[in-house]
Amino acid sequence: MKFNLRTLALGALLLFAFAGPAGAQTPVQPSASSGDATASVKTIIDQSIVVFKDQQISAPDREKKLRGIAESHFDFAEMSKSAIGYHWKTLTPAQQSEFVPLFTTFIEDAYLSRIESYSVEKINQQIQSSMIQFIKQTSDGPGYAEVFSTVVLQDRKDPIAVNYLMSYDGGEWKIYDITIDAISVIANYRNQFNRVLNNDGYDKLVSLLRQKIQGLQQQAAN
Numbered sequence: 001m002k003f004n005l006r007t008l009a010l011g012a013l014l015l016f017a018f019a020g021p022a023g024a025q026t027p028v029q030p031s032a033s034s035g036d037a038t039a040s041v042k043t044i045i046d047q048s049i050v051v052f053k054d055q056q057i058s059a060p061d062r063e064k065k066l067r068g069i070a071e072s073h074f075d076f077a078e079m080s081k082s083a084i085g086y087h088w089k090t091l092t093p094a095q096q097s098e099f100v101p102l103f104t105t106f107i108e109d110a111y112l113s114r115i116e117s118y119s120v121e122k123i124n125q126q127i128q129s130s131m132i133q134f135i136k137q138t139s140d141g142p143g144y145a146e147v148f149s150t151v152v153l154q155d156r157k158d159p160i161a162v163n164y165l166m167s168y169d170g171g172e173w174k175i176y177d178i179t180i181d182a183i184s185v186i187a188n189y190r191n192q193f194n195r196v197l198n199n200d201g202y203d204k205l206v207s208l209l210r211q212k213i214q215g216l217q218q219q220a221a222n
Helices: 006-020 037-053 059-073 078-092 093-116 120-128 187-197 202-221
Strands: 131-139 145-152 161-170 171-179
Touching: 037 059, 037 131, 037 145, 037 161, 037 171, 059 093, 078 093, 078 171, 078 187, 093 202, 131 202, 171 187, 171 202, 187 202
Parallel strands: none
Antiparallel strands: 131 145, 145 161, 161 171
16 A cells, blocks of 8 residues: 555645644634534634644654644544445454554544644744635534645745635534545545555455554654
8 A cells, every 4th residue: 555645645645734824914812613614614623724834842842732733623433434445344443443443543644644744833933924715614414524725835826725624523513524626535545545455355455554653753753
């Protein structure tokens, strides 16, 4: 299984999408209405911005806080099911329970490694020069919604379409996928995972994921 650079590069773009409204809009407080998926996305954005604007925070503490934000506001169980696709129903309950935390760790390590490759100064420059506009929110059925936005970056001529796919879980809206210029982050993984599952089975996929996690963690330690 090969994770291409385009997939990993989405990590940096994802950060800039999160960083969009700083300097252009007043930070949004958590919504009193649990039914507003757009307000949930804005809350995540504001929390992420606060972390990067803190010049006194150490790199390990910054990473810890970003992981906390992700774990609170991303539906990793739904992401894991979507990443496996139709194979999910063929897994045993034990395999499903094993895969969710494994995939969660991989996603966090993969994107944080992209984020950490940028200096805090560079990230804050990007925050100040970026702007996000929320366009609309649609319902994708009971408990599901999609939030549409565009992100303007200083070094890109055209706005980037960033949409957040949301699920209602535990009394709040959480992100389970993001599309960037119509490219689904999770679908990209699903295509790769399906090839491994079809050719070599679940155990091989788990082994490859563990290898990727180990490599990312070693890279972060150096």
